[in-house]
Amino acid sequence: MSRLLAGFAAASMLLAGLEIFLVHALQPLENRLLDAYTRWHAAQLAPDPDVVLVVIDEKSLAAMQAEAGRFPWPREVYAELLRGLMPQKPRAVVFDIMFSEPDRFRPQSDQAFAEAALPYRGSLYFPMLLLEARDHASGARAAELAPLIGLARRPGADPHARIAVVPPLALPAELWRGGTIRFLEDRDDVGRRYALRSTVRGWDLASLPARVALDLGYGVPDAEDLRLAWRGRARGLPSVSFSDLYEDFGRAKRERPQNEFTGRIVVIGAAAAGLGDLRVTPLSGTQPGMEILATAIENLKNGRAMRAAPSWLRFGAALILIGLLYAAFARNVNASRTAAGLGGASAALLGASWFAAGKLLLLPPLGALAAAWLFYFAAAIAAYLKERRAREEAIAMFSRFVNPYVVRQLMERGGLEGGGRTREVTLLFSDIRGFTTLSETRPPQEVVAILNRYFTLQVDVIFRHGGSLDKFIGDAIMAFWGAPLDDPEHAKNAVACALDMADTLLDFKAELGELGATFDVGIGVHSGPAVVGLIGSEQRREYTSIGDTVNLASRIEGLTKEAARRILVSRETMDRCAGAFDFVSCGTFHAKGRAQAVELFEPRRKP
Numbered sequence: 001m002s003r004l005l006a007g008f009a010a011a012s013m014l015l016a017g018l019e020i021f022l023v024h025a026l027q028p029l030e031n032r033l034l035d036a037y038t039r040w041h042a043a044q045l046a047p048d049p050d051v052v053l054v055v056i057d058e059k060s061l062a063a064m065q066a067e068a069g070r071f072p073w074p075r076e077v078y079a080e081l082l083r084g085l086m087p088q089k090p091r092a093v094v095f096d097i098m099f100s101e102p103d104r105f106r107p108q109s110d111q112a113f114a115e116a117a118l119p120y121r122g123s124l125y126f127p128m129l130l131l132e133a134r135d136h137a138s139g140a141r142a143a144e145l146a147p148l149i150g151l152a153r154r155p156g157a158d159p160h161a162r163i164a165v166v167p168p169l170a171l172p173a174e175l176w177r178g179g180t181i182r183f184l185e186d187r188d189d190v191g192r193r194y195a196l197r198s199t200v201r202g203w204d205l206a207s208l209p210a211r212v213a214l215d216l217g218y219g220v221p222d223a224e225d226l227r228l229a230w231r232g233r234a235r236g237l238p239s240v241s242f243s244d245l246y247e248d249f250g251r252a253k254r255e256r257p258q259n260e261f262t263g264r265i266v267v268i269g270a271a272a273a274g275l276g277d278l279r280v281t282p283l284s285g286t287q288p289g290m291e292i293l294a295t296a297i298e299n300l301k302n303g304r305a306m307r308a309a310p311s312w313l314r315f316g317a318a319l320i321l322i323g324l325l326y327a328a329f330a331r332n333v334n335a336s337r338t339a340a341g342l343g344g345a346s347a348a349l350l351g352a353s354w355f356a357a358g359k360l361l362l363l364p365p366l367g368a369l370a371a372a373w374l375f376y377f378a379a380a381i382a383a384y385l386k387e388r389r390a391r392e393e394a395i396a397m398f399s400r401f402v403n404p405y406v407v408r409q410l411m412e413r414g415g416l417e418g419g420g421r422t423r424e425v426t427l428l429f430s431d432i433r434g435f436t437t438l439s440e441t442r443p444p445q446e447v448v449a450i451l452n453r454y455f456t457l458q459v460d461v462i463f464r465h466g467g468s469l470d471k472f473i474g475d476a477i478m479a480f481w482g483a484p485l486d487d488p489e490h491a492k493n494a495v496a497c498a499l500d501m502a503d504t505l506l507d508f509k510a511e512l513g514e515l516g517a518t519f520d521v522g523i524g525v526h527s528g529p530a531v532v533g534l535i536g537s538e539q540r541r542e543y544t545s546i547g548d549t550v551n552l553a554s555r556i557e558g559l560t561k562e563a564a565r566r567i568l569v570s571r572e573t574m575d576r577c578a579g580a581f582d583f584v585s586c587g588t589f590h591a592k593g594r595a596q597a598v599e600l601f602e603p604r605r606k607p
Contacts, residue, residue, distance in 0.1 A: 016371035035282035037357035063243035079116035084249025096269030139164030157202025213300035234284030318368035425482035427553035434518035491576030524557025
């Protein structure tokens with residue numbers, strides 16, 4: 001079992017390593033669990049009030065219909081917004097709206113937008129579109145684009161590289177300050193990361209939130225992307241409806257605070273469901289893209305980001321759990337207690353993962369837990385099968401000694417006592433008389449058949465009276481009462497058995513016919529203390545009883561011939577029968593090996 005247990009432990013550790021370092025089959029479940037933790041912790045955090053949204057929502061689409069028509073609106077609408085917004089001196093205004101194509105039908109609208117934006121070009125940011133890798137060969141030279149869109153040249157960058165990027169062409173080049181919008185989805189189609197840069201042949205194009213952060217003096221990690229740390233709930237960031245702001249800026253006397261956006265980062269974008277800029281995030285299946293962009297900017301502003309726990313930490317948790325389980329099974333700790341312990345450890349690990357998520361550390365627990373539970377079930381099944389085999393072996397062995405009912409009781413109680421133990425018992429010895437004569441006159445096969453038939457009948461009687469068969473000694477039977485199960489009436493049951501054995505003998509003699517004329521038995525019964533248990537060598541043990549009580553019972557059986565009685569019991573046995581039978585005194589006899597004479601009695605059933 002120990003070798004099998006070690007094999008299970010090794011296999012579980014191997015599976016844990018494969019899952020954590022290579023396969024990631026549980027990653028979708030891990031993601032769902034961590035998303036739930038992230039969502040809970042985010043709901044407890046107030047959003048950063050310095051990042052505010054100007055939202056093109058359903059209300060704005062309806063309110064602006066008469067003046068601006070259907071979306072997309074003429075760009076002079078944004079010009080009016082900037083004229084009212086920028087005098088409040090926001091720290092930055094970030095558009096989450098593409099202006100990649102000039103308005104061919106209303107060029108004056110683009111011109112109005114540009115004129116309103118140029119005075120504030122140092123605080124305005126616009127998104128750019130980076131095309132697929134296959135398009136870069138036909139793009140513009142990176143060296144020429146660098147001063148216009150903020151390309152950063154890495155050491156060893158290709159000086160002849162071309163990049164296919166679409167800046168906000170509706171605006172003059174002086175306003176091409178910005179970056180790409182790249183919200184990254186994982187394999188389960190849930191977005192959790194935001195790109196910080198895109199690198200083409202050694203040239204870095206910053207993402208829009210990274211460009212804003214760099215210009216405002218916030219630290220930007222030297223990494224490809226940022227795992228977003230969320231605040232609040234989806235659609236719960238500080239926001240103002242676009243139409244409310246637009247209408248207020250058009251009033252002669254404004255009703256909104258004059259410093260509403262002073263020193264704040266303003267993100268302008270669409271959140272209306274019909275405009276299609278909705279994404280799947282840990283917070284929601286329909287979160288507006290502008291909220292994701294604002295979250296990325298807030299994360300860089302405040303130096304916040306989720307980070308993944310190292311794989312070795314998760315693998316270490318798996319090793320600890322499997323090691324503890326191995327120790328429990330090796331020490332034969334009850335499987336239910338072990339399961340309860342593993343359940344507690346699982347809850348603790350899940351709790352630790354939840355707590356870590358609140359500290360922006362992602363600690364996926366399921367790989368370690370799956371390996372631990374796999375080991376537990378394998379080891380528990382092996383232990384169960386081992387125990388069942390042991391029980392079956394015990395039942396098979398012990399059914400030789402006692403009836404099936406007693407065997408079931410023993411198994412329910414937990415089996416036999418391992419070593420010998422002194423108990424109050426009653427011993428019965430029964431020996432066949434005339435067996436030698438029978439053996440000399442009959443073929444061996446017939447003698448064996450007769451003997452087996454007799455033993456079968458008498459063992460049934462012993463079992464019926466709750467006795468335990470100790471052994472057959474040649475043509476003699478040894479049985480006892482009071483073990484392995486406690487029997488306060490062991491003497492009474494043994495005497496009743498002896499009387500029934502005598503009746504069974506008479507029936508058997510009749511069955512034998514002429515052969516039964518010389519077939520008889522002597523039965524001796526004695527009560528007292530004896531050592532009872534599995535006794536023998538390491539190679540072979542038997543459930544038996546030993547001691548002076550056993551020896552005297554055997555001697556009493558031998559005295560039945562001298563006393564000319566079929567059944568004799570000692571005074572100790574008679575006294576324990578409490579008047580259940582009539583006893584006839586047969587006198588005192590000297591038993592071999594004993595100095596004191598033994599008073600013996602013949603039991604009879606009460607009339």
